[in-house]
Amino acid sequence: xxxxxxEDFRIKSQINIKDLPTKLDLDAGKKxxxxxxxxxSEDLAEIQNAMYAHGKYAVLFxxxxxxxxxxxxxxxxxxxxxxxRGIVAHSFKKPTELELKHDxxxxxxxxxxxxxxxxxxxxxxxxNVLVTRVHPQYLMYENMPxxxxxxxxxDAFWDRRFEEINNFEKHIADNGTIIFKFFLNLSKExxxxxxxxxxxxxxxxxxxSADDLKERALWDKYQDCYEDVLNxxxxxxxxxxxxxxxxxxxxxxxxxxxxxxxxxxxxxIREPELPAKEKANIDLYKQExxxx
Numbered sequence: 001x002x003x004x005x006x007e008d009f010r011i012k013s014q015i016n017i018k019d020l021p022t023k024l025d026l027d028a029g030k031k032x033x034x035x036x037x038x039x040x041s042e043d044l045a046e047i048q049n050a051m052y053a054h055g056k057y058a059v060l061f062x063x064x065x066x067x068x069x070x071x072x073x074x075x076x077x078x079x080x081x082x083x084x085r086g087i088v089a090h091s092f093k094k095p096t097e098l099e100l101k102h103d104x105x106x107x108x109x110x111x112x113x114x115x116x117x118x119x120x121x122x123x124x125x126x127x128n129v130l131v132t133r134v135h136p137q138y139l140m141y142e143n144m145p146x147x148x149x150x151x152x153x154x155d156a157f158w159d160r161r162f163e164e165i166n167n168f169e170k171h172i173a174d175n176g177t178i179i180f181k182f183f184l185n186l187s188k189e190x191x192x193x194x195x196x197x198x199x200x201x202x203x204x205x206x207x208x209s210a211d212d213l214k215e216r217a218l219w220d221k222y223q224d225c226y227e228d229v230l231n232x233x234x235x236x237x238x239x240x241x242x243x244x245x246x247x248x249x250x251x252x253x254x255x256x257x258x259x260x261x262x263x264x265x266x267x268x269i270r271e272p273e274l275p276a277k278e279k280a281n282i283d284l285y286k287q288e289x290x291x292x
Contacts, residue, residue, distance in 0.1 A: 001026055001027060001028035001032055001033075001036065002025075002026045002027050002028070003273075004026070004254060004257055006241075006257060006258045006261045006262065007021065007259065009240065009241040009242055009243060009254065010076075010234075010239050010240075010241055010251075011230050011231075011234035011240040011242060012234070012239075013033065014231050015227065015230055015231060015242075016227065017185075017226055017227040017230070017280055018223075020079075020185055020192065020242045021185070021186040021244045022185045022186060022244050022245060022246045023047070023187070023244050023246045023247065024244040024247075024250055024254070026250055026253070030249050032255050033249040033250060033252075034249060035251045036253055037077060037078070037249070037252050037256055038080075038081070039068070040253070040256040040257055040260050041077075041078060041079070041080055041081040041082075041256055042081045043064070043081070043260055044078075044079075044081070044256065044259055044260050044263070045081040045082050045083065047181065047260070047263050047264065047269065048083070048086045048087070048118060049083065049086070049271075050269055050270055050271050051086075051116055051263075051269050052083075052085070052086045052116040053116070053271045053272060054116065054268075054269050054270060054271065054272065055115050055116040056115055056116075056268075056269075057115060057116075057120045057176050057177070057178055057266065057269060058112070058113040058114060058115050058116065058118075058119065058176060058177045058178070059113065059117075059119065059177070059178045059180070059259075059263070060113060060119050060120065060121065060172070060177050060178070060179045060180070061118060061120045061121065061181075061182075062121045062124040062126070062179070062180065062181040062182065062261070063075065063121070063122055063123075063124070063181075063182045063184065064123065064126055064181070064183055064184070064226075064229075065183060065184030065186060065217060065245060066184075066186050066191060066215075066219075067191065067195075067212050067216070068186065068190075068191050068194035068195060068198075068212075069184035069185075069191075069245050070184060070186075070245055070248045070251060070252075071122055071123070071184060071188040072122065073197055073248060073252075074184070074248070074251060074252050074255060075089060075122060075251045078252055078255055078256045079118070080261070082118070084170070086116070086117055087117065087118040087119075087120060088111075088113060088117060088118070088119050089122060090118040090119070090120065090121055090122065091122040091123060092107070092108070092121065092122070092123045092124065092125075092127060094280045095107065095142075096140070100141055100142060100143070102285065104125075104128045104142065104161075105125060105128075105164065105165075105168055107227070108121070108124070108125040108130070108168075109168070112172060112177065113177070115176055118200065124181075125165055125168070126165070126181075126229055126233070128161060128165070129158065129161050129162060129165065129170045129225065129228075129229060130222065130225050130226065133158065133225045134218055134222055134225060136150045136153045136219045137150055137281050139153055140192055157186065161240070162232050162233060165233060166232075166233055166235065166238075169233075169235070169237065169238040170235070170237060170238070173237035173238055174237075178262075178263070178266070179188055179237065179238040179239075180237060180239070180241070180258065180259060180262070181233075181234070181240045181241065182240075182241050182243050183226065183229075183230060183241065183242050183243060184243050184245035184251060184257055185242050185243060185244055185245050186245045186246060187246055188216075188219055191216065192216075192240070192247075195213075195216070197214060198279055210226060230242070241255075241258055243255055253291075257289055279288050
């Protein structure tokens with residue numbers, strides 16, 4: 001099995017999304033990849049346990065991708081070995097009536113993980129410069145000052161949104177949140193295959209919606225928006241990683257390795273020691289319990 005360098009997946013300069021790979025051959029079968037993923041996931045769980053006890057960092061795991069990119073299953077498999085107390089997942093759907101009465105970042109800010117925990121954003125605050133950019137009419141529900149119609153949504157509007165999102169991430173990073181952002185880069189051909197699989201298998205019908213085809217027809221618009229997102233918001237404190245997503249086991253392993261290889265560089269994340277007084281009396285505490 002080929003080794004990987006996580007820096008090969010980091011977005012560090014201006015990119016053309018058509019140049020980013022959707023496939024990667026690690027010269028490994030599904031069983032080998034599954035075994036490798038389990039080992040990395042177990043190692044990640046150990047880091048998370050120490051991080052929970054340490055209580056000074058949080059991890060924000062953001063994942064974006066086109067329909068059928070494999071977001072849900074990737075989250076399930078990467079975090080399978082975690083203690084449930086240490087991870088909280090949020091799947092951001094259509095904003096509720098209450099959420100629409102606040103600014104667009106409000107629902108994301110209040111869902112941020114506490115120190116010591118992993119927070120998973122399945123679809124993220126970037127929906128506000130992806131879906132709403134492809135469908136600017138959705139912005140009318142936000143009832144914003146100075147936005148009376150779609151005609152008012154100009155380049156300056158989107159520039160401001162990117163600045164707000166970048167500032168949001170810089171603020172939480174400065175206050176102890178380690179941010180990972182993963183773009184599951186799926187080819188259009190593979191999406192077609194996965195949609196057909198859902199239609200051909202009765203047990204997968206529940207996953208299909210006619211809206212999937214409507215959104216697929218806007219593929220090029222979405223790709224342009226993703227390219228802009230990657231170019232304008234991949235920062236040292238909040239990097240984007242391009243994850244070739246045509247093969248699900250490969251994508252899961254790459255994501256897990258990026259998490260692990262990055263987090264193990266935080267040498268200060270460790271379980272705290274007992275206070276000196278209690279540590280000195282460990283034998284006494286053992287004796288007290290044994291003499292009950």
